[in-house]
Amino acid sequence: MLLIQHCLFLLSTAAAALAAASGSYYSNDERDAAALLQLKTHIISATSSSDHPLSRNWTAAATAQVCSSWVGVSCGHRHRRVTSLNLANMGLQGTLPPHIGDIPVEIGNLKRLQKLKLWHIGLSGVIPPVIFNISTLRMVVLSENRLLGILPHNLCYHARGLEELYLHENQLHGGIPARIGNCTNLQIASLSYNPFSGSIPVTIGNCSVLRELYLADNYLTGNLPPTFGSHLPNLEWLSFAGNNLNGSIPPSISNASNLELLELSINSFSGCVPNTFGNLQMLQSLYIWGNSNLVVDPSFLTSLTSCKSLKILEISDTSFEGALPPSMGNLSSSFQYFLGSNCKIQGNIPVTIRRRKKSSEERNKVKEELLASLTWRRISLLELQRATNGFDDCNLLGKGSFGRVYKGVLADDTNVAIKVFSELEGEADDDDDDIFGNDTECEVLRNLRHRNLIKIISTCYTTGFKALVLEFMPNGSLHKWLYSHNYFLDIFKRLDILIDVASALEYLHQGYSIPVVHCDLKPSNVLLDGDLVAHIADFGISKFLGSGDSMTRTLTLATIGYMAPEFGMDGIVSTKSDVYSFGILVMEVFTRRNPTEESFQEGMSMKQWVTTLVPEGVTKYADANLLNCNSNRDFKSRESCISSIMKLALECCADTPRDRLAINDVLANLRKIKSQLQQDLCRRA
Numbered sequence: 281m282l283l284i285q286h287c288l289f290l291l292s293t294a295a296a297a298l299a300a301a302s303g304s305y306y307s308n309d310e311r312d313a314a315a316l317l318q319l320k321t322h323i324i325s326a327t328s329s330s331d332h333p334l335s336r337n338w339t340a341a342a343t344a345q346v347c348s349s350w351v352g353v354s355c356g357h358r359h360r361r362v363t364s365l366n367l368a369n370m371g372l373q374g375t376l377p378p379h380i381g382d383i384p385v386e387i388g389n390l391k392r393l394q395k396l397k398l399w400h401i402g403l404s405g406v407i408p409p410v411i412f413n414i415s416t417l418r419m420v421v422l423s424e425n426r427l428l429g430i431l432p433h434n435l436c437y438h439a440r441g442l443e444e445l446y447l448h449e450n451q452l453h454g455g456i457p458a459r460i461g462n463c464t465n466l467q468i469a470s471l472s473y474n475p476f477s478g479s480i481p482v483t484i485g486n487c488s489v490l491r492e493l494y495l496a497d498n499y500l501t502g503n504l505p506p507t508f509g510s511h512l513p514n515l516e517w518l519s520f521a522g523n524n525l526n527g528s529i530p531p532s533i534s535n536a537s538n539l540e541l542l543e544l545s546i547n548s549f550s551g552c553v554p555n556t557f558g559n560l561q562m563l564q565s566l567y568i569w570g571n572s573n574l575v576v577d578p579s580f581l582t583s584l585t586s587c588k589s590l591k592i593l594e595i596s597d598t599s600f601e602g603a604l605p606p607s608m609g610n611l612s613s614s615f616q617y618f619l620g621s622n623c624k625i626q627g628n629i630p631v632t633i634r635r636r637k638k639s640s641e642e643r644n645k646v647k648e649e650l651l652a653s654l655t656w657r658r659i660s661l662l663e664l665q666r667a668t669n670g671f672d673d674c675n676l677l678g679k680g681s682f683g684r685v686y687k688g689v690l691a692d693d694t695n696v697a698i699k700v701f702s703e704l705e706g707e708a709d710d711d712d713d714d715i716f717g718n719d720t721e722c723e724v725l726r727n728l729r730h731r732n733l734i735k736i737i738s739t740c741y742t743t744g745f746k747a748l749v750l751e752f753m754p755n756g757s758l759h760k761w762l763y764s765h766n767y768f769l770d771i772f773k774r775l776d777i778l779i780d781v782a783s784a785l786e787y788l789h790q791g792y793s794i795p796v797v798h799c800d801l802k803p804s805n806v807l808l809d810g811d812l813v814a815h816i817a818d819f820g821i822s823k824f825l826g827s828g829d830s831m832t833r834t835l836t837l838a839t840i841g842y843m844a845p846e847f848g849m850d851g852i853v854s855t856k857s858d859v860y861s862f863g864i865l866v867m868e869v870f871t872r873r874n875p876t877e878e879s880f881q882e883g884m885s886m887k888q889w890v891t892t893l894v895p896e897g898v899t900k901y902a903d904a905n906l907l908n909c910n911s912n913r914d915f916k917s918r919e920s921c922i923s924s925i926m927k928l929a930l931e932c933c934a935d936t937p938r939d940r941l942a943i944n945d946v947l948a949n950l951r952k953i954k955s956q957l958q959q960d961l962c963r964r965a
């Protein structure tokens with residue numbers, strides 16, 4: 281053992297001596313560490329925070345551990361050089377990262393770097409070309425920062441193996457360099473939401489393994505290259521939407537035979553749409569709307585009947601005029617919707633289309649599903665501004681500590697709620713990773729799907745701005761329904777709402793791959809749709825319980841009055857802390873007393889109050905509106921229902937988590953109570 285260590289020691293001194301002999305002061309991994317320490321100085325000085333995850337982790341004293349214990353760093357097994365740097369979203373305080381300055385040129389010394397992920401960390405300044413001198417580079421993620429300047433022209437000069445380039449949502453200007461054609465391994469290029477200008481380089485057609493190309497919402501002008509698509513057999517997703525491209529759409533696009541999504545909307549294309557789209561057997565979504573001089577002729581529409589995968593076709597605001605060809609009746613059975621507003625459609629509409637000219641509600645459902653599957657496709661700030669009349673106060677639905685919620689109508693008439701996060705610099709603590717704080721969390725939330733959870737339709741982040749686009753709930757919150765005099769929920773409606781909420785909690789606690797704790801359950805976070813079905817909203821402080829944990833700790837406080845004792849006192853959250861809040865919610869719904877009232881804060885709690893009054897009978901505590909009955913028997917049924925409910929609520933609010941019911945038992949009990957009430961009322965009627 282000793283011998284081996286000795287040999288290793290000799291070897292490493294030999295390496296150091298070699299490095300010294302060759303004139304370099306640093307050994308290789310010290311050089312890597314030095315480059316990272318340069319980056320750290322920018323980050324730490326800008327955040328001026330000793331709490332930053334890097335502040336005590338990356339230190340000059342620990343350069344020998346760069347590969348083994350620096351957070352965000354991975355190295356090759358044999359050469360022990362840094363191969364991956366991932367600071368994505370790190371140290372995000374509040375919702376907007378501070379300006380952290382340029383990427384230091386020393387990054388170019390990471391000679392074996394393959395993956396550089398500096399996503400959403402507040403980078404400003406330019407992209408140093410030296411990054412692309414690293415010949416091993418495969419993935420660059422610099423999206424959602426405040427980067428300025430141009431896309432370096434040495435792209436893929438040395439870094440020939442570049443496969444994925446994500447630069448969306450920055451302030452990069454100038455043209456897309458012709459050299460992009462030398463990126464022969466490029467599979468994904470995401471350059472949307474920048475002010476890039478100039479035309480689309482012809483050479484992009486040389487990127488023959490390209491799978492996804494996003495150039496949406498830039499200032500690109502000129503024509504599409506006449507051969508575009510001829511040599512892009514792998515292209516699946518292509519978006520040029522929201523530019524100022526003109527001229528005709530080249531038929532060569534239909535040679536990209538694997539296209540699934542094609543967005544050419546909101547440009548200035550003219551001429552006829554080529555009638556060769558029938559080649560696109562994989563095409564699912566075709567958006568050509570918003571090109572007012574584009575001629576959509578019957579032969580093009582007929583050609584689409586060969587696109588066996590087509591689901592969505594939007595031709596609104598083009599120069600289409602006349603009758604839809606009867607052949608469109610032959611569109612495949614998977615076709616889901618057609619949108620042709622502001623087109624002068626005359627004559628008979630083929631029955632298939634008539635059936636699939638969707639109501640906006642049905643379309644939203646389709647759209648939502650699709651949006652949920654499109655990872656990088658986001659709604660732009662401009663779209664949201666249009667949707668809310670410039671965030672007009674008339675559209676304001678509510679305010680909270682997180683920011684504001686607006687009602688909006690998207691260009692396709694979808695009603696949405698837009699939650700705009702305000703900057704909380706200095707206010708949020710480290711522990712407060714909101715749903716943007718951590719990409720895993722955001723991903724998981726996107727994947728949560730239950731009829732009683734509010735759905736995330738899309739997200740929008742750009743410099744200084746973050747928003748969530750959510751399903752719109754026309755009937756507002758449960759809080760409003762309980763306390764406003766214009767509304768009334770009868771006893772069955774209240775039971776149904778509680779059953780809805782408990783079903784959502786059951787899904788969060790037990791139905792998903794990892795348990796999710798909502799942490800802030802209260803009537804203002806329970807929203808009602810057009811049919812008064814309840815949906816839980818606001819996952820701002822939710823927690824995920826990883827790998828078999830039954831609880832976690834947080835410093836974030838929820839709402840006094842609803843928080844379980846162990847949560848309020850020690851910051852311990854578990855599924856049982858949600859059960860406690862649910863118990864309080866049940867009490868509130870049936871007593872119409874708000875646990876945050878002053879009288880509850882000073883004197884006895886909601887739970888103590890209910891505990892004291894339960895033995896005295898329902899008339900002492902229940903919402904009197906629920907006891908207005910026609911007959912004594914009716915009263916008896918309601919009385920027994922409400923007292924069972926309160927007993928259940930008290931079991932949810934046991935002092936120790938262990939003694940509380942699990943949510944699936946609560947749900948089963950609620951259902952039983954409801955069916956008992958139904959039976960009683962029937963028998964007596």
Ligand SMILES: *[C@@H]1O[C@H](CO)[C@@H](O)[C@H](O)[C@H]1NC(C)=O
Binds near residue numbers: 336351
């Ligand atoms: C850095 O943080 C990681 C985990 O976050 C830890 O495993 C490691 O020991 C820390 N390294 C140092 C040098 O403090």
Ligand SMILES: *[C@@H]1O[C@H](CO)[C@@H](O)[C@H](O)[C@H]1NC(C)=O
Binds near residue numbers: 434437438
């Ligand atoms: C990057 O590569 C280019 C082209 O080989 C070269 O001219 C330039 O000096 C390199 N820059 C650095 C900092 O190595």
Ligand SMILES: *[C@@H]1O[C@H](CO)[C@@H](O)[C@H](O)[C@H]1NC(C)=O
Binds near residue numbers: 458460461462483
């Ligand atoms: C691609 O690289 C080759 C060799 O370095 C060079 O001759 C050519 O001009 C480059 N093409 C583009 C479009 O920059």
Ligand SMILES: *[C@@H]1O[C@H](CO)[C@@H](O)[C@H](O)[C@H]1NC(C)=O
Binds near residue numbers: 486
């Ligand atoms: C790359 O693009 C240029 C310009 O379109 C073309 O002349 C050249 O032949 C292409 N190279 C390859 C390898 O396809």
Ligand SMILES: *[C@@H]1O[C@H](CO)[C@@H](O)[C@H](O)[C@H]1NC(C)=O
Binds near residue numbers: 511531532534556559
């Ligand atoms: C592109 O597709 C058209 C038919 O749409 C075909 O005539 C042409 O040969 C194709 N070109 C290439 C380069 O594949």
Ligand SMILES: *[C@@H]1O[C@H](CO)[C@@H](O)[C@H](O)[C@H]1NC(C)=O
Binds near residue numbers: 501502526527
């Ligand atoms: C397209 O726009 C450019 C300016 O960006 C203009 O010079 C050109 O004439 C236009 N072409 C067509 C076909 O409209």
Ligand SMILES: *[C@@H]1O[C@H](CO)[C@@H](O)[C@H](O)[C@H]1NC(C)=O
Binds near residue numbers: 608609610
């Ligand atoms: C629909 O397709 C069938 C079978 O291919 C064909 O016979 C029929 O003419 C088509 N209908 C129209 C209106 O094009």
Ligand SMILES: *[C@@H]1O[C@H](CO)[C@@H](O)[C@H](O)[C@H]1NC(C)=O
Binds near residue numbers: 718719720721824826
């Ligand atoms: C994100 O959250 C998940 C689940 O809470 C956790 O496992 C993961 O380590 C977090 N990632 C970062 C970068 O903080």
Ligand SMILES: CC(=O)N[C@H]1CO[C@H](CO)[C@@H](O)[C@@H]1O
Binds near residue numbers: 809811812
């Ligand atoms: C009482 C009330 O406002 N009910 C509304 C719930 O939402 C639906 C759909 O928007 C409306 O039709 C109801 O009037």
